[in-house]
Amino acid sequence: MTERKASLKRKTNETNIALALNIDGEGKSDIKTDVPFMTHMLDLFxxxxxxxxxxxxxxDVDIDGHHTTEDIGIVLGQALLEALGDKKGIKRYGNAFVPMDEALAQVTVDLSNRPHLVMNAEFPAERVGNFDVELVHEFLWKLAIEARMNLHVNVHYGFNTHHMIEAVFKALGRALDEATQIDPRVKGVPSTKGML
Known part of the structure; x- marks a missing residue:
């Protein structure tokens, strides 16, 4: 099987992002960002x-974490799309429920080449530490667009914002793991259209 890897960089006047992704890895991470909460979430993912x-x-975290978080989502999405290649043989769909103490999150993905984000989550707090909680949506939106995936995120309940977001990122990793798996029964791409 061809290695499903990608290494990308994005440098702007606001950020400098370098990212390498191996879909068929072992769960190893080396994450260094100026946004500690995102570093933690990406490690879990x-x-x-x-x-x-x-x-x-x-x-430019002296302003806030917005640009860094957004651009990491962009580059991760681009890397995922590149690493998947022609998507032949993949399962395409993935779904995961993850509980985190009192919180329960569900993430469902379709690697359809039709980007869309639906997010249903009511976080009790606006910040976790110095992290703006609205950036979770920003990250996921950019990830979905650049990876060209249909991404549905539902936080069913919870009252600790950290736990709720953590459950989302764990579920995202698990759903994408399922969707990117090669299914030997799938011949070509998993679509009646003949392409994704």
Missing amino acids: TKHGHFDLTVEGRG
Whole structure:
């Protein structure tokens, strides 16, 4: 099987992102960003998705974490799309429920080449530490667009915002792990259209 890897960089006046992704990894991460909460979430995503992920993400965090978080989502989405190649043989769909103490999150993905994000989550707090909670949506939106995937995120309940977001990122990793798996029964791409 061809190695499903990608290494990309994005440098702007606001950020400098270098990222390497191996879909068929072992859950190894080397994440260094200026946004500690995102570093933590990406580490969880990697472990639960069984990917290998390296991220060096620097940005204008003296303003806030928006640009860094957004651009990491962009580059991760682009890397995922590139690493998947022609998508032949993949399962395409993935779904995961993850509980985190009192919280329960569900993430469902379709690697359809039709990007869309639906997110149903009511986070009790606006910040976790110095992280703006609205950036979770920003990250997932950019990830979905650039990976060209249909991404549905539902936080069913919870009252601790950290737990709720953590459950989302773990579920995201697990759903993508399922969707990117090669199914030997699938001949070509999993679509009646003949392409994704």
